[in-house]
Amino acid sequence: KPNDISKVRSYVKSHYAKANSKYYGIAKGKNVIIIHLESFQQFSIDQKINGKEVTPFLNSLYHGKDTISFSNFFNEVGQGKTSDAENMLETSTFGLPSGSVFTKYASNTFQAMPAIISQRLGYSTAVFHGNVASFWNRDTVYKSMGYQHFFDASFYDVSGEKSESWGLKDKLLFKDSVAYLEKLQQPFYVKYLTVTNHYPFTLDTVDQDPNFKTSDTDDPIINNYFITNHYLDQSVKEFYSYLSKAGLLKNSIIIIYGDHYGISESENKTLASVIGKNPTTWTANDDVQLQRVPFMIDIPGSKLGHIDKTYGGEIDVLPTLEHLLGISTKRYIQFGQDLFSKQHKQLVAFRDQDFTTPKYTYTAGKLWDNKTDKVIPTSSISKALAKKVSTWQKAVNKELNLSDELIYKDLLRFYKPKGFKTVNPKNYDYGVSAT
Ligand code: GP9
Ligand code: MN
Numbered sequence: 001k002p003n004d005i006s007k008v009r010s011y012v013k014s015h016y017a018k019a020n021s022k023y024y025g026i027a028k029g030k031n032v033i034i035i036h037l038e039s040f041q042q043f044s045i046d047q048k049i050n051g052k053e054v055t056p057f058l059n060s061l062y063h064g065k066d067t068i069s070f071s072n073f074f075n076e077v078g079q080g081k082t083s084d085a086e087n088m089l090e091t092s093t094f095g096l097p098s099g100s101v102f103t104k105y106a107s108n109t110f111q112a113m114p115a116i117i118s119q120r121l122g123y124s125t126a127v128f129h130g131n132v133a134s135f136w137n138r139d140t141v142y143k144s145m146g147y148q149h150f151f152d153a154s155f156y157d158v159s160g161e162k163s164e165s166w167g168l169k170d171k172l173l174f175k176d177s178v179a180y181l182e183k184l185q186q187p188f189y190v191k192y193l194t195v196t197n198h199y200p201f202t203l204d205t206v207d208q209d210p211n212f213k214t215s216d217t218d219d220p221i222i223n224n225y226f227i228t229n230h231y232l233d234q235s236v237k238e239f240y241s242y243l244s245k246a247g248l249l250k251n252s253i254i255i256i257y258g259d260h261y262g263i264s265e266s267e268n269k270t271l272a273s274v275i276g277k278n279p280t281t282w283t284a285n286d287d288v289q290l291q292r293v294p295f296m297i298d299i300p301g302s303k304l305g306h307i308d309k310t311y312g313g314e315i316d317v318l319p320t321l322e323h324l325l326g327i328s329t330k331r332y333i334q335f336g337q338d339l340f341s342k343q344h345k346q347l348v349a350f351r352d353q354d355f356t357t358p359k360y361t362y363t364a365g366k367l368w369d370n371k372t373d374k375v376i377p378t379s380s381i382s383k384a385l386a387k388k389v390s391t392w393q394k395a396v397n398k399e400l401n402l403s404d405e406l407i408y409k410d411l412l413r414f415y416k417p418k419g420f421k422t423v424n425p426k427n428y429d430y431g432v433s434a435t
Pocket of ligand 2: 038039081082259260
């Protein structure tokens, strides 16, 4: 019902975090290139195996002079995995408590970034992905979001050993998509969804780097994970050298993020010893801390590079990016907060209603001290801390519930942001390659 939207609208208004004038609009007019690192977790950054960096190129970006790199950024996906990450980044609304927005609510009214950036700044928009368009119902959802192009598997030669598990191998995706990228009107907003670094992380020997010797744990999934991490790193490196040669780096902003965990909790104890942690004292809080994924904003030539310790998550990316592009966000219904904003609250909501903050984590029904990695016994939780924790839990539950209601009831039908033109999915046909 229309009045349900006003409840959501007033929550989002009260939760609004204003832009930081230091960063507002600094990327306006630049191409936006989003690199979605499949199943890539933060622990691989700066990790060495047998004396060799797993991801030397991503490490160089992470510490680069032009890259703002977040060290306390968390994935917040639920069962929707990649599609939840995409939903959060394109709409700043959460995935669902179960199932996927993309499969269940593909024809909802979205007010997503592809439509916003093309309507307000005239950007062209496209997704490049080596899997079939129907996976995660992407072809339907992208039309609801207003993506102008979707270069899925049908646009590439994915035959034989060119593909691995979920589609065209990443090096080929970056290479073969150039023909389409170069036809896009600039400035463009493009997203590359990689797939090779995906469970069970197998990779043909011919594609492996003989100079990278992976771990020798008794879990082949973990050992393979570092091999496909390394391959993904080489793929991104090759893409960057293309962007540089094509003269695209200097007028682009590159957003790089990991979509969700690759190693599941049941394997974390085996992983622990590889990443320098003690498996015998591994805790549920350690499982949460491993949910960090990279979030890097590379602005070539900006010299703005630094490590940003702000605690945040995928829900926060859209407002952060909109403000960098000089797009005011007050008018939209978006749950995230600009990570550069002084009003940004460092409270990371997970889909299961657990949460983490710089000092405390709530998970497995207990409150954890992040410094000691110990449970804080109820008896030693002060009244003040107990009050804070219950305020945090209420805030997390409220935000998730309102986001769910917005999606379940398709409430954006009843809301018109200033100047926003409703997207008509029928206006898009992905079968036609960019002419
Ligand atoms: C599928 C690829 C992997 O096209 O994006 O999706 P995931 O299994 O990670 O949700
Ligand atoms: Mn994924």
